[in-house]
Amino acid sequence: MKIEYEHLNVILQKFKANPYKIFKVNTIHTGYIRDFLVKEGDEVKGPSGKWLEKPGTSLFVLEREKNLKTIRAHINGWVQNLRTDLLNRFVEAEETILEIKHPLSQQEIISEILLSALYLVKAPETAKYVLSPGLAAKIEKEGLHKVKIKKGDELLIMTFMKRETPIFFEEDGVFLIYNIYFKPFQLIERGQPLIGLCPEEQLPYLEKIVSRIREEWPL
Amino acid sequence: MKIELYKTLKNLLETATYIRDIKGEDFFEITSLINKISEVYDNFYQYEPSYLENFVKKTKEQLDILLDQGEKTLTPYEIVKITRHPQRFTLQDILENVYDSYMELGGEGEINIDPAVVCAKAMLVRKVGDEIFFHQVMVIGHEKGHGEEFREGGSAKPWGNEKALRYMKMAETEGIPIHFFIFTPGAYPIEDYPGAAQQIAKNLYHMAKLRVPTIAFISEGGSGGAEAIGLADMRLMAEKGYYSVISPEGAAAIEAKIKDGRPPRELVEKCARSLKLTAKDNLRFGTIDKIIPEPPLGARRKDCEFFKRLKIELIRATDEVILQTRSIKFLRKYAVSKQETENFKYYVNWDLDEDEIEILIENRYKKYRKMTQWAVHENKTLFKSFFDLGHTISVKLKNEINYKILKQGQKTFKKFLNELTSESTLLLKPVSDPIKTVYNLIVGKKTGPKLITPSLQDDDIPTYVSPLALEDKTITCPQSEKYSCPDLWVPDLYGEFCGVCPNCGYHFPLEYKWYLNNIFDKNSIRTFNDEITSTNPLEFEGYAEKLKAAREKTGLNSSLISFEAKIGGISLIAVMLIAEFRQGTVGVAEGEKFIRAIELAKLTRRPFLALVHTTGGIRIHEGTIGVVQMPRCTMAVRDYVDEGGLYIVVYDNNSYAGPVASFLGSAPYQFALKSTRLGFAGPRVIRETTGQDVPPDYHSAENALKRGHIQGIWDRRELRKKLFTALLTMGGKNLYYRW
Amino acid sequence: MKEKILIANRGEIALRIMEACKDLGIDYVVIYTKEDVESLHVRYAKEKYRICDYRDMNDLLAVADESGCTAVHPGYGFLSENFRFARRVVKRSRPLIFVGPSWEAIRDLGNKLFMKKLAKDLGIPVIPGTTEPVYNEIEAELKAEELLEELASLGIQKPSLLVKAVAGGGGMGIEEVKSLEELRPTFRKIKAYAKRLFGDEGVIIEGKIPVFQHLEVQLLGSKHGEYVHFGTRNCTIQSPHKQKRIEIAPGFSSQETYSFDPNKVEKEIIDYSIKLAKAFNYDSVGTWEWLVTPDGKYYLMEVNTRIQVENEISAKISFIRNKQVNLIKEQIRVAFGEKLGYSQKDIEFKGTSIEYRLIAEDTKRGFIPLSGTITKFSWPEVPWLTMRTHVPQDKPYTIPTQFDPNLALAIVYGENFEEAKKRGLTLLDQVIIEGVTPDGKELETNLSFLKEKTEFLYKFLEA
Incomplete structure (x- = not known):
């Protein structure tokens, strides 16, 4: 699980060459595209405010069963590949309407790089996941990097084949919850990372990596 | 001699600044007057004493004229400014100058659970002829401070009001009257325990039956914050005080529908006028009992005459409240005696016995029951009033006779249950079933009552349909992002779902x-x-x-x-x-x-x-x-x-x-x-x-x-x-x- | 105007509805979610729309409007027994025909308690138990005590009770209680579970029938007050989670011996079923589920107001004027207001039919559903076998994880029970399902379980 410093340089170079990630904005359901509220190249913002209480930039209006729904940006970046040809047309679910070219933030770079440094709990099946209620409450209270887990602790609840199955932690040793890589109730492909863990004793090492990235990638 | 002059000059400068603050910079060239005084004050020792003497005398006369002029044209918004001015007297000044001795309790300046609320055990001395009598009182009030930030301008935090309640209870235990002093723009509006609203409510609830006489004095009476210590047997109000439902600025923001920033000045002044917040207005409305006069443009921290007056008024008010619990005759005699000077003609014992306490509380109830009743507008015919009275009495009799015990009520219950089941629908089930269950539990029956099977007729459909439900469209639950709620079909949502998202439980408003x-x-x-x-x-x-x-x-x-x-x-x-x-x-x-x-x-x-x-x-x-x-x-x-x-x-x-x-x-x-x-x-x-x-x-x-x-x-x-x-x-x- | 049906379902039932539509000359539209793109129901459909969720009625109706559908067929599962969906379909400003019974019938018959109460009133025997939800434990205990006495008086040895969530079903939110002492904790547990999962904390208590057969009556009603039945089915063989695995029609076998007259019992449960159907002007296909005890007592359990998975075994043994029937076609015909065109006396029953549900599940470990990829799937081409499946045979198929891992329904026909059973076992030997799990292991199926259980057909089983 260790990450070599040289390897870290390679990864950082890779991100520097292309510090963007493309997010597709797909229709969440069927309906008619009634209005585009952005233009190609426009800058958009994700939810903001101290409590993320201010919604993101309005992108387009999707109407279904007389409900006009404004679809908003979940991340900041620039609009590209806007499908203006779909105006007033009926679209299916999961149709890509536009893309957001998102500049990676320091935090995101850290998060991406740590994927190769952390012990990852991966999705055992393509299914929907939520943190186990006990763990979620603990993280809410204590925050990330502080909550400890050990063998036998309930980590997640997987909704799979119409059943709810608890997922337990099976490694020896004490780990800290370092990062969470999924959104609850969304379909996660098998093998995708769900939770990033750090063995308790390796926390200082990990923090060294993080500060190294911070140096290389100022805010 | 020169020192005296220097001091006087300083006072004059303060007065001039005060006039400018209240009346505005354009008031009779007040600004140039201030500049002139400052000039003299700053270079005091370069002037001849005779010039200074003359200057002070002239300026004083000038300022007196200005004060009088200012008083004549005093507007409601200027009154608001007076009460907020750092030079205005505060509770601390009252404790120093009105009471003969005092000891602050549960706080000292900044070392305080809430520096905006001051509680003190205070003593008043009454001279009757050659005799001297001592009265113990509890003083509870807001302290605005003369510009100290930690006082929050007299905005009591929830725990400040809780502190006030604690000392009310102490006074109650000791049987001494309470003097409340209201100097607040409003309560500090935070919800932290015990919560702004809840604590004010608790205070009011307790004050309603406080077993000691209570007098309130209002200088700045900002709505709910004022009421937290305002439910008193007698309410006095400073002539240049204001008592209002909301600050003029707040009212203006609401009127102008402003979300951020300041409302325009003209609108603020208009609101101050419209709100009828002056002492005169309040006396007219009957929301206060008496106005305590103040010097032109209001009393400031050094107005000894005002404090003297206030002391007499406080003793008189307390006397009156107490005497109202005793014989009317004595009260009349007392009233006729005109207690206008520091030398009282009577001594009134401020201890109450049990009967008097009961009368005190009854008087208080009556006082507030009657308050503002003049403003109640009721188009009622004589016949209707008569009918209503009759109805009330008959309801009372019926209840007394029929329902004194549940035994009788059981019949009604059963009937109700049967009716409910026979006409109910499945949709109503979650509503009716638990009722039966609770009923069975309480009545302690072993088996449930025999029920008539619901029929499948059209009366299955609830008779009331929300007008919101009469549209073929869907809407999005506001919490759908968080809980992935599907869009809701409006007839389902406002019909069977009772306006509740079945996925996340969000409650949509209903009529x-x-x-x-x-x-x-x-x-x-x-x-x-x-x-x-x-x-x-x-x-x-x-x-x-x-x-x-x-x-x-x-x-x-x-x-x-x-x-x-x-x-x-x-x-x-x-x-x-x-x-x-x-x-x-x-x-x-x-x-x-x-x-x-x-x-x-x-x-x-x-x-x-x-x-x-x-x-x-x-x-x-x-x-x-x-x-x-x-x-x-x-x-x-x-x-x-x-x-x-x-x-x-x-x-x-x-x-x-x-x-x-x-x-x-x-x-x-x-x-x-x-x-x-x-x-x-x-x-x-x-x-x-x-x-x-x-x-x-x-x-x-x-x-x-x-x-x-x-x-x-x-x-x-x-x-x-x-x-x-x-x-x-x-x-x-x-x-x-x-x- | 030409009718056009929105097929609001997936998998094999979508395929069967497509087939019925084609036979009837009716247009249809298929919907699918992105996980199902490989399914045959998508491949074979000309007009199809990708939607977000089979349960999202908004998407279904939006597609129905866009594609000009005049009717909706809900299939089974998903929204098929959701009376709100049925109601919205017919009440919206652009109404559609709902291929199924009236929404009122779905609502009232679908509510087990209400159905039970009504059945009781009509003199139809139901399982002893509460007819109303119980909300507090004191009452629950009193009820339980009464029930245990009642069961004992019915001659049941060591009677026990089932505590069920009113809103539950399919084996969810149900637990057995053997003694009064266990009642309160179990009641509390189920109540909390029901509140959490279904938002309704109502609980019912029923007597547990220890040994029984699960029979069901297949009915069909039309909008013209006509009622016919297509005999009975026996669905006693189920997974431990009370999910059906093997069904056989008819419900009783003439080759078995019973301690009662099976013809009489069958006639009685059919008559009672029709009686209840008439009380609702039931005008579609529907299934009335019954428990029959070894001494010939029977109790109505529930009514399924939809086409059932196992409908075809009844169709296989029912002949109208010597022609085999297709229940889905009949369901669509009556939905469009057609008359039946035949009566009960025109229906003749011949032979025996067995349905096997082929499922990727681990029968040795609690019937856990399995995910994975089917690499080979084949079966013998014989006239007595009908295979209903959405799994393609020509390329690997990854089982979507959001749905039941049902792979196929194998429907076997024989002149009599002996022949049908023999053919069933032959099929189970010859069918090939190969696949790999995500970890690269061999994918398990329930074939051996089905084989083993074939021996228990027509037997009384312990619950």
């Missing part, structure tokens, strides 16, 4: 008629006092039209409806504050209806339910006539609860400010429907007062429960069942259906 039709037994509602009408007692500009529009829109005469109804066969009195009528704001009509309803509940020994569809607070257009509904109604609440009734409040949608801080927040049982927001002040006011933004869920029902402000969160779909259980299991012994 008030929904509650009337779905919570109470069919055809059991009978409204009363519908004729009591909201009017425009302050003649607030443009308000009559708004009221008219509200009346036309709703067909109601005020925002509060009072009615008798049944739940599961149990008869109760209920009131409902309605969002559609001026956002459920409370004025004198609503207050009077509330009191009459709760009095009827007391008389007929029925439970009392307050449904809060929404309340936006005290209606600002009624000024302090609205504000005093807080103590008035809370008084009635206290009386009803002490008599052994059951008072339940259920909040829905948005409930804020005055009503929550008084007659609603003082209920022993307060429940909120899910998705309710409740608290003291909205985010804008909090930001303006505290400089802090609050999280979006700051006023949520969950947080209110977490902070201990309410007793539970209910689901609208279970409201009828919850209420029924509450009626059977909660409340005092004086309910007609109790054993």
Whole structure:
């Protein structure tokens, strides 16, 4: 699980060459595209405010069963590949309407790089996941990097084949919850990372990596 | 000699600055006068003493003229500025100058749970002829400080008001009168425990029956914050004080519908005029009892004459309150004696015996019961009044005879259950079944009653359909992002789902008629006092039209409806504050209806339910006539609860400010429907007062429960069942259906 | 106007509805979610729309409007027994025909308690138990005590009770209680579970029938007040989670011996079923589920107001004027208001039919559903076998994880029970399902379980 410093340089170079990630904005359901509220190249913002209480930039209006729904940006970046040809047309679910070219933030770079440094709990099946209620409450209270887990602790609840199955932690040793890589109730492909863990004793090492990235990638 | 002059000059400079601050820079070239005085003051030692003497004399004369001129043209907004001026006297000055000795309790300057609230044990000396008598009093009030930031301008935090209550109770234990001093722009509007609104409500509830005489003196009476220590037997008010439902700036922001920033100056001044917040106005309205005169442009911290006067007035007021509990004859004699000087002709013992305490509390009830009643507008024919009286009496008799014990009531219950089951539908099941269960549990029957099978006729369909449901469209649940709720078909949502998202439990607002039709037994509602009408007692500009529009829109005469109804066969009195009528704001009509309803509940020994569809607070257009509904109604609440009734409040949608801080927040049982927001002040006011933004869920029902402000969160779909259980299991012994 | 049906379902039932539509000359539209793109129901459909969720009625109706459908067929599962969906379909401003019974019938018959109460009133025997939800434990205990006495008086040894969530079903929110002491904790547990999962904390208590057969009556009603039945089915063989695995029609075998007259019992349960159907003007296909005890007592359990998975075994043994029937076609015909065109006396029953549900599940470890990729799937081409499946045979198929891992329904026909059973076992030997799990292991199926259980057909089993 260790990450070599040289390897870290390679990864950082890779991100520097292309510090963007493309997010597709797909229709969440069927309906008619009634209005585009952005233009190609426009800058958009994700939810903001101290409590993320201010919604993101309005992108387009999707109407279904007389409900006009404004679809908003979940991340900041620039609009590209806007499908203006779909105006007033009926679209299916999961149709890509536009893309957001998102500049990676320091935090995101850290998060991406740590994927190769952390012990990852991966999705055992393509299914929907939520943190186990006990763990979620603990993280809410204590925050990330502080909550400890050990063998036998309930980590997640997987909704799979119409059943709810608890997922337990099976490694020896004490780990800290370092990062969470999924959104609850969304379909996660098998093998995708769900939770990033750090063995308790390796926390200082990990923090060294993080500060190294911070140096290389100022805010 | 020169030092004296220097001091005087300094005072003159202060006075001039004061005049400028109050009257504005353009007032009779006050600015150039200030510059002149400053010039002399700064270079004091370069001037000849004779010049200085002359200058001081001339300037003093000039300033006196200006003070008089300023007094003559004094506007309400200038009065507001006077009360807020750092040179105005504060409670600390009163403690120093009015009382003969004092000891501050539970705080010292900044070392204090809340420096905005000062409590002190104080002593007053009364000279009668050659004799000297000592009076102990408890002094509780706001301390604005002379510009010290930690005093928050006299805005009491929730725990500051709690501290005030603690010392009220101490005075009660010791049997000494309380002098309240109100110097507050309003309460500090935060929800941290014990919560701004809830603590004010608790204070009012307790003050309603404080067993000692209470005198209040108002300099700056900012709405709910003032009421927290304002329910007194006698209310005095400084001539240059203001007592208002809201600050003129706040009113202007609301009138101009401003979310951020400052409202225009002209609008602020107009609002100050419209709010009728001066001492004269308040005396006219009967919201205060007496005005204490002040020098031109108001008393400042060095006005010894004023303090002398205040001392006499405080002793007299206390005397009067006490004498009213004794023989009238003595009081008359006392009144005739004209206590205008420091040498009193009488000594009045401020200790009360048990009988006198009872009279004291009774007098207090009567005083507030009568307050602002002149403003109640009621189109009632003589016949109707007669009928209502007859009805009240007959209801009382009927209850006494029929329902003294549940045994009799059982029959009614069974009948109710049968009716319910026979006409019910599956949709109603979650509502009716638990009722039966509770009934069986309480009656302790081994097997349930034999039930008639529901028929499958058309009366399965509930007779009331929300008008919101009559549209073929879908809407998005506001919490869909968080809980992935599917879009809701409007006829389902506003029909069977009772306006609740079945996925996440979010409660969409529903019209008030929904509650009337779905919570109470069919055809059991009978409204009363519908004729009591909201009017425009302050003649607030443009308000009559708004009221008219509200009346036309709703067909109601005020925002509060009072009615008798049944739940599961149990008869109760209920009131409902309605969002559609001026956002459920409370004025004198609503207050009077509330009191009459709760009095009827007391008389007929029925439970009392307050449904809060929404309340936006005290209606600002009624000024302090609205504000005093807080103590008035809370008084009635206290009386009803002490008599052994059951008072339940259920909040829905948005409930804020005055009503929550008084007659609603003082209920022993307060429940909120899910998705309710409740608290003291909205985010804008909090930001303006505290400089802090609050999280979006700051006023949520969950947080209110977490902070201990309410007793539970209910689901609208279970409201009828919850209420029924509450009626059977909660409340005092004086309910007609109790054993 | 030409009718056009929105097929609001997936998998094999979507395929069967497509087939019925083609036979009837009716247009249709297929919907699918992105996980199902490989399914045959998508491949074979000309007009199809991708939607977000089979349960999202908004998407279904939006597609129905866009594609000009005049009717909706809900299939089974998903929204098929959701009375709100049925109601919205017919009440919306652009109403559609709902291929199924009236929404009122779905609502009232679908509510087990209400159905039970009504059945009781009509003199139809139901399982002893509460007819109303119980909400508090004191009452529950009193009820339980009464029930145990009642069961004992019916001659049941060691009677026990089932505590069920009113809103539950399919084996969810149900637990057995053997003694009164266990009742309160179990009641509390189920109540909390029901509140959490279904938002309704109502609980019912029923007597547990220890040994029984599960029979069901297949009915069909039309909008013209006509009622016919297509005999009975026996669905006693189920997974431990009370999910059906093997069904056989008819419900009783003439080759078995019973301690009662099976013809009489069958006639009685059919008559009672029709009686209840008439009380609702039931006008579609529907299934009335019964428990039959070894001494010939029977109790109505529930009514399924939809086409059932196992409908085809009834169709296989029912002949109208010597022509085999297709129940889905009949369901669509009556939905469009057609008359039946035949009566009960025109229906003749011949032979025996067995349905096997082929499922990727681990029968040795609690019937856990399995995910994975089917690499080979084949079966013998014989006239007595009908295979209903959405799994393609020509390329690998990854089982979507959001749905039941049902792979196929194998429907076997024989002149009599002996022949049908023999053919069933032959099929189970010859069918090939190969696949790999995501970890690269061999994918398990329930074939051996089905084989083993074939021996228990027509037997009384312990619950």
